[in-house]
Amino acid sequence: MSTPAWMRDAACATPENRDMPWTTDTVDLPPVVVDVMRATCDGCAVRSACNSYALEERVSGGMWAGTDRDRALSVIAGSSAGSRVVLAEQLELPLVLADAIDEVFGGAA
Ligand code: SF4
16 A cells, blocks of 8 residues: 555654654653644644544544544543534544444443
């Protein structure tokens, strides 16, 4: 599989950012590090493409487009039906994906 073209412009791939722990679960990181990574994503020119890629490829780990994909899955899986709508919006997830996660993980109704 070839590398998507948008990744050439990823802010996390620059020399000053590429050594940050992008693939580590955020619960294992100091909050200040997580904040720096989220700020990097906030200023990234390809954030939208990154988020779409993470959703399409069902990425389940690491920080992608400012969202910790490990946390996103567990938060949605444990949320009520009403709050899933809000969470899906906050995490920029299609609601159908949030519902699919709920089905797989058996979240609260
Ligand atoms: S949005 Fe964040 S994780 Fe995605 S390419 Fe940009 S810096 Fe990297």
